[in-house]
Amino acid sequence: xxxxxxxxxxxxxxxxxxxxxxxxxxxxxxxxxxxxxxxxxxxxxxxxxxxxxxxxxxxxxxxxxxxxxxxxxxxxxxxxxxxxxxxxxxxxxxxxxxxxxxxxxxxxxxxxxxxxxxxxxxxxxxxxxxxxxxxxxxxxxxxxxxxxxxxxxxxxxxxxxxxxxxxxxxxxxxxxxxxxxxxxxxxxxxxxxxxxxxxxxxxxxxxxxxxxxxxxxxxxxxxxxxxxxxxxxxxxxxxxxxxxxxxxxxxxxxxxxxxxxxxxxxxxxxxxxxxxxxxxxxxxxxxxxxxxxxxxxxxxxxxxxxxxxxxxxxxxxxxxxxxxxxxxxxxxxxxxxxxxxxxxxxxxxxxxxxxxxxxxxxxxxxxxxxxxxx
Amino acid sequence: xxxxxxxxxxxxxxxxxxxxxxxxxxxxxxxxxxxxxxxxxxxxxxxxxxxxxxxxxxxxxxxxxxxxxxxxxxxxxxxxxxxxxxxxxxxxxxxxxxxxxxxxxxxxxxxxxxxxxxxxxxxxxxxxxxxxxxxxxxxxxxxxxxxxxxxxxxxxxxxxxxxxxxxxxxxxxxxxxxxxxxxxxxxxxxxxxxxxxxxxxxxxxxxxxxxxxxxxxxxxxxxxxxxxxxxxxxxxxxxxxxxxxxxxxxxxxxxxxx
Numbered sequence: 001x002x003x004x005x006x007x008x009x010x011x012x013x014x015x016x017x018x019x020x021x022x023x024x025x026x027x028x029x030x031x032x033x034x035x036x037x038x039x040x041x042x043x044x045x046x047x048x049x050x051x052x053x054x055x056x057x058x059x060x061x062x063x064x065x066x067x068x069x070x071x072x073x074x075x076x077x078x079x080x081x082x083x084x085x086x087x088x089x090x091x092x093x094x095x096x097x098x099x100x101x102x103x104x105x106x107x108x109x110x111x112x113x114x115x116x117x118x119x120x121x122x123x124x125x126x127x128x129x130x131x132x133x134x135x136x137x138x139x140x141x142x143x144x145x146x147x148x149x150x151x152x153x154x155x156x157x158x159x160x161x162x163x164x165x166x167x168x169x170x171x172x173x174x175x176x177x178x179x180x181x182x183x184x185x186x187x188x189x190x191x192x193x194x195x196x197x198x199x200x201x202x203x204x205x206x207x208x209x210x211x212x213x214x215x216x217x218x219x220x221x222x223x224x225x226x227x228x229x230x231x232x233x234x235x236x237x238x239x240x241x242x243x244x245x246x247x248x249x250x251x252x253x254x255x256x257x258x259x260x261x262x263x264x265x266x267x268x269x270x271x272x273x274x275x276x277x278x279x280x281x282x283x284x285x286x287x288x289x290x291x292x293x294x295x296x297x298x299x300x301x302x303x304x305x306x307x308x309x310x311x312x313x314x315x316x317x318x319x320x321x322x323x324x325x326x327x328x329x330x331x332x333x334x335x336x337x338x339x340x341x342x343x344x345x346x347x348x349x350x351x352x353x354x355x356x357x358x359x360x361x362x363x364x365x366x367x368x369x370x371x372x373x374x
Numbered sequence: 375x376x377x378x379x380x381x382x383x384x385x386x387x388x389x390x391x392x393x394x395x396x397x398x399x400x401x402x403x404x405x406x407x408x409x410x411x412x413x414x415x416x417x418x419x420x421x422x423x424x425x426x427x428x429x430x431x432x433x434x435x436x437x438x439x440x441x442x443x444x445x446x447x448x449x450x451x452x453x454x455x456x457x458x459x460x461x462x463x464x465x466x467x468x469x470x471x472x473x474x475x476x477x478x479x480x481x482x483x484x485x486x487x488x489x490x491x492x493x494x495x496x497x498x499x500x501x502x503x504x505x506x507x508x509x510x511x512x513x514x515x516x517x518x519x520x521x522x523x524x525x526x527x528x529x530x531x532x533x534x535x536x537x538x539x540x541x542x543x544x545x546x547x548x549x550x551x552x553x554x555x556x557x558x559x560x561x562x563x564x565x566x567x568x569x570x571x572x573x574x575x576x577x578x579x580x581x582x583x584x585x586x587x588x589x590x591x592x593x594x595x596x597x598x599x600x601x602x603x604x605x606x607x608x609x610x611x612x613x614x615x616x617x618x619x620x621x622x623x624x625x626x627x628x629x630x631x632x
Contacts, residue, residue, distance in 0.1 A: 037470065161489055168483060172466045175532075178433045178459045179484030222471060226516045231471050 029239030032214030050081030052111025135206030135259030223277035317353035384447025392441030481535030523554030
């Protein structure tokens, strides 16, 4: 494994590819955070799928697999899809989610039809066009990485310059509008930045999975952080690490396309974050269980106190069964009693009888100061 | 203290012939309204009366079919910085990853203009505003951890940072605790005492006379506007709410007299 890694990093071609994957990761992590914060994750999904017909059409027009025309074609058809969504939702009773579903399937379907058609052409130029579906990082050359780097740089520059304006746009666009910032222009700017991230991800990750590269790192990062700045940075790191790992995986195993490999990595991180972060599913469940245990313990302690009061004898012992009677079904008194014994609040007398200790009586007093004295 | 662009004779807000429509539905119809400088004004009316629409279209957030808005005698566009806005608390996502002080700082973005970032001065100002709304200890807290009343205080602090002369508030008392309501009223009255103008969408007819000097009663058209003691009566409320309100100001006034 280590040997493989050393080989990967010392090889010039491999280094180029990894650099490309890492830069793509940084850009999509940062830009994707905006898609997620604006609750427009699905728009990213539509845009990346909608890039396909643009890619194929650009190829059909130019006749060769040249980068620039393909990028322009991809960007134009992605933007056109967003335009169609807006047009449909504004001028009909179709809701946004349906409009997005329609736009995605129409554009992607059209792209697949065109792709199938082009691939049947007798010419050999079109070979490899289908790699745009799932991405093929192995094919990245220096020039590609340069374009990824440059486009990414400009995307990040825009985000850096308009940091506070984008924050307004995401959090409270109406308020931003009253302060004289044009929310429409900012909306266009954010969309442009997202489209550029999608375009540079086409070769590496492919149109089908590019949206996950935007959304998953941002979702994962959100679980661990509480400010926009740290979220954006963490998303960039997560996406870059996933990009590099995915590319390495796809290089290490034969016939593993890069896109899926990268997405598996980023999804694992996202999944883990959603489950185990401080606000994650399991962490909350754990906290829940802990507080329920505490409450149960207090309840049992109080019940022992009440029984002792009834008998007017602090040392009066009661059986576990009796304690369980006063509580709802399935309520395990035993565990609470054991925990209380460990804490030194109760002691067992004989086989199955329990009573409060002096420190247990003090604890009850602390929990409910108005309790009668034993 | 006179604000940056105040014309001493012009009203703080003048709305002329304002009409707003969504599709084929008219939401506001031919509103003429004058809000004198230094007054505290309630906007009341039933659901769908266009109260929020009025607040938003004064600030050019909605396209208007017709109408002219002027603030201290000049067009709103020229007087943006004279107007502070407190939107409905529920209009934003409180799960957004940001801290209380950073949210309040947003009020200074307008003065900063494009690209420039808030610095030390803006931070101090935000802390000052938080102190005013008694939220200083929460400055570094995540906004997702705030209660409804605290959220509303943060929004008010953000508006205070704007240091404007006209305050537009959309239901500032919606879903807040009694202490917060009192605190907000006190701050608003202070603002008015200092010559500022406050216009707030208000729901609770019981507190109108206690909180406000003037009132605008709205139901698509403007039913009445003026001093509370002059126009806040059952006749006007019937006109605005139809039979759907059991609140009669005269009865309450009579009770108070007894």
